[in-house]
Every structure is written in structure tokens, then in C-alpha cells.
Amino acid sequence: MNTKKTLLGLALAFCAAVGAQTYPGDKPVTMVVPFPPGGSTDAIARVLALELPKKLGGTWIVDNKPGATGTIGAAFVKRAPADGYTLFVSSLGPFVIAPHLIKGVQYDALKDLDPITVVVQAPNVLVVPAASPYKSVAELLAGLKKTPAKVSFASSGNGSSDHLSAELFWQQSGTEGLHVPYKGGGPAINDLLGNQVDSAFVNINSIIQHIKAGKVRALAVSSLKRSTLLPDVATLDELGVKGAEVQSWQAVAAPRGVPADIKSRLQAAIAAAMNDPTVRDKLVAQGFEIVANTPEQFARFQAAEYAKWKQLIETRKITAD
Numbered sequence: 248m249n250t251k252k253t254l255l256g257l258a259l260a261f262c263a264a265v266g267a268q269t270y271p272g273d274k275p276v277t278m279v280v281p282f283p284p285g286g287s288t289d290a291i292a293r294v295l296a297l298e299l300p301k302k303l304g305g306t307w308i309v310d311n312k313p314g315a316t317g318t319i320g321a322a323f324v325k326r327a328p329a330d331g332y333t334l335f336v337s338s339l340g341p342f343v344i345a346p347h348l349i350k351g352v353q354y355d356a357l358k359d360l361d362p363i364t365v366v367v368q369a370p371n372v373l374v375v376p377a378a379s380p381y382k383s384v385a386e387l388l389a390g391l392k393k394t395p396a397k398v399s400f401a402s403s404g405n406g407s408s409d410h411l412s413a414e415l416f417w418q419q420s421g422t423e424g425l426h427v428p429y430k431g432g433g434p435a436i437n438d439l440l441g442n443q444v445d446s447a448f449v450n451i452n453s454i455i456q457h458i459k460a461g462k463v464r465a466l467a468v469s470s471l472k473r474s475t476l477l478p479d480v481a482t483l484d485e486l487g488v489k490g491a492e493v494q495s496w497q498a499v500a501a502p503r504g505v506p507a508d509i510k511s512r513l514q515a516a517i518a519a520a521m522n523d524p525t526v527r528d529k530l531v532a533q534g535f536e537i538v539a540n541t542p543e544q545f546a547r548f549q550a551a552e553y554a555k556w557k558q559l560i561e562t563r564k565i566t567a568d
Contacts, residue, residue, distance in 0.1 A: 270331055270509050271305035278334045278499075281320025281341055283313045286432070287452055291366055291497045292336040294530070298520035303512065309336075315349060316406055316567060317341035322353035325360065329504035331513065335360060339408060339496050343552040347560045348406040348567040357553060360500040362545035364514045366521060367535040368496040370470035371412045371448040372455075372477070374463040378442050384466050384486045387446065391422035399425045401439055401447040403432035405567050411556065412448035412469055412493045414563050416483070419491040439463060450495050451476060451534035469493040476534050496538070498545060510542055 276299075280292045289311065296307040312320040321341040327333035335341075346356045354360070373384065381387040391398050402410035405428045417423050427444055429435040432453055438444050440462050448469060455476055457463045465480045471492050473482055483491045499517060501510070518539035520526060527537055540548070559565070 268508075270512060271303060273305070274332055275306040275308050276332050276334060277308050277310050278336045279320050279324050280309055280311050280336050281313060281317035282311065282338075283431075284311050287369075287450060287495070288336060288338045288497050291535075294526065295336065295366070295499070295517065295520065298523065298526060299516055302516035302519055315352075316345045316404070318345050318349055318352045318354070321345075321356070321360070324500070324502055325354040327502050329361070329502040331501060331505050331509040333502060334363070334513075335500045336366075337498065337500075339498075339552065340406065342498065342500070342549055344406055344408070344411065344556050344560070345567075346553075347557045348565065357550065359503050361503050361505045361510065362542050362549060363499045363501060363505075363510055364517050364542065365496050365498040365538040365540050365545050365548060366517060367530060368494040368538050369451050369534050369536060370468045370474055371409055371493050371495060372451050372458070372465050372474075372480070373412075373416070373446065373448055373467045373469070373483070374439065374454055374458065374465050375446045376439060376442040376444075377462055377464055379445065379464060381446070381466070382464070384481075384483070384488065387466060388420055388422060388488075390445075391417070391420070391424055395423045396425050398446065399427050399444045401427050401429060401435040401444040403435050404428050404430060406560075406565065407432075408493060408495045409435075409448045409450070411559060411565070412491075414565060415491050415493060415559055416448070416488060418559070418563060420488050448493070455534055474534065475531070498549075514539075514542060 278292050280289050282288050292309045296309050299307050312323055317337055317340045324333055324335040342356050346352050375381050400413040439447050458465045465477055467483045467486055468474050468480055471484055521537045521539045
């Protein structure tokens with residue numbers, strides 16, 4: 248009996264190894280993006296859809312499933328078979344923010360998704376319109392202290408990384424602004440350009456062209472080190488606002504239980520694709536920093552981010568309404 252069990256175990260292990268080596272084969276891989284086409288996450292997924300066939304073969308499809316701050320797409324992936332043929336490509340929201348904002352989400356972000364890799368990260372930039380009277384972070388802070396809850400900060404929506412960047416900035420500087428949520432980053436940037444709002448934290452790749460064109464003024468970046476795209480713009484930390492670091496990031500995960508060999512092959516292929524000089528140079532020029540870390544590093548990072556945003560959301564009493 249024990250011999251039969253041993254042989255069965257060896258046979259299953261052999262099949263799994265063969266399956267991993269031939270993955271993905273003829274079966275297409277679907278990458279679920281929980282947001283509409285056109286944003287940063289969708290752009291990263293489409294880079295992967297172009298590059299991964301070169302590394303692993305097969306057909307890679309991007310499937311946009313927007314809604315409920317990305318949680319609809321996350322719940323869909325949770326229910327998919329854990330075979331490596333359904334992947335989740337998302338920004339930080341569904342991984343570490345939305346679970347604290349939305350009641351009754353249909354997945355556990357730390358238990359139902361298998362981390363594969365954080366693909367890229369990028370800082371947010373604190374910007375004001377070109378015509379703004381605020382020429383520096385010090386002047387903006389003075390304005391916030393002079394008229395609490397009057398200086399407006401646009402965001403792409405409640406609970407977005409730009410909204411939480413503002414909340415963290417107010418908390419760490421002992422000030423209070425006026426949050427103005429929009430339905431997406433595009434409308435928020437348009438009103439910023441039109442001088443309809445006073446300021447905003449915006450992902451660098453979405454605002455860099457307007458900064459270069461002189462349509463908005465960059466006051467600070469939210470990363471701990473300066474951006475290579477904006478070397479003359481200081482960090483919030485340098486300017487005395489400590490503990491307000493925020494990086495927006497995009498990552499790949501799978502339904503919990505994906506075979507370890509397939510996870511390993513996926514991570515290695517994604518890292519190779521992102522570090523290809525042509526791909527890397529294009530992404531770096533847009534403001535992204537290549538991360539491509541291991542599943543274990545991603546898991547530790549997610550846990551830390553999850554705790555960080557949970558504390559901020561509870562302390563600031565932030566809701567998704």
C-alpha cells in the first residue's frame with residue numbers, strides 16, 4: 248500500500264513538473280485588470296501581454312473587469328481555478344486599501360490571492376496649477392493652517408492612492424485640507440489644469456507631461472528619494488513632512504494555490520520582461536521604477552502596506568462613500 252502511495256506521489260510530482268515546464272502551452276492566460284482600459288494598471292498589463300509570450304510562449308489576454316474600486320475583479324480572480332491561467336494585475340487599491348473601505352468585499356486580500364510579484368512602483372507628485380499662489384510646500388502648509396479645510400485637493404476617487412496621499416500629508420503635517428473626489432484621474436487633472444482646484448497628489452506618469460509643459464507646478468514627490476524624472480523636486484521628507492511616503496504600485500497575483508513551479512516561472516519571466524533594456528527604458532521614462540520582486544518579498548510588502556493603510560483609514564475615519 249505504501250509503495251502504491253509512493254508511486255502515485257511520484258507520478259503526480261512528475262506530472263506537475265512537466266506541466267510547469269510546458270506552461271502555458273496552447274491554453275490562453277487571462278490577465279484580469281479590475282479597472283477600465285487606459286490607466287496605469289491597464290498599461291502595465293498590456294506590456295506584459297506583449298512581452299510574456301516572448302519569454303513563455305502562449306497567448307496572453309487582458310480582460311478589464313472594473314467596478315467597486317477594483318474589488319469586483321479581485322473577487323472574480325479569487326473564484327477562478329488556481330492553475331496559472333487566470334492572473335490578477337492590479338494597483339495597490341484592491342490589495343491593501345479597498346478591503347478597509349468597502350464593507351462585505353468578496354475576498355480576503357491576504358489569504359485568497361497568491362502573490363507573484365510587484366511589477367513596478369512610482370511616486371505621487373504634489374502639484375498645484377501654474378497660476379497658484381503656492382510656490383512651495385511651506386507656502387501650501389501656511390495656507391492650510393490659515394484656512395483649515397478650505398484648500399482643495401483633487402483625487403481620482405475616495406480611497407484612491409492620491410486621496411490617501413493627501414490624508415497622510417494632512418495627518419503628518421497637522422493640517423486639514425478639503426478633499427474633492429472625481430470619477431477617475433482624468434477629470435481631476437483637467438480641473439487642476441483649469442485652476443478649478445488648488446492642488447493634488449498625482450501619480451508621476453499621469454502628470455509628468457503637464458509638469459514639463461509648465462501647466463502645473465510640482466512642489467514635492469511622495470517617495471523617500473527623488474525621482475530621476477524630477478531631480479530638482481524635493482521629497483516631502485526633505486521638506487520636513489516626515490512619514491508621508493507613498494508609492495503607487497502595480498502587481499501580479501493569482502488565485503490562492505497556484506503550483507509553486509508555475510509561480511516561479513511567472514515571476515522569473517515577468518522580471519526578465521521588465522528588465523529587458525527596451526521595456527525598462529520606456530517604463531523608466533514614464534516615471535515607473537522596476538521592482539519585479541519575489542513572491543515572498545511581495546507577501547511581506549503587502550502585509551506591511553495593508554497594516555499601514557488600515558491604520559490611516561481607521562484613524563482618519565475615511566469611507567468609500
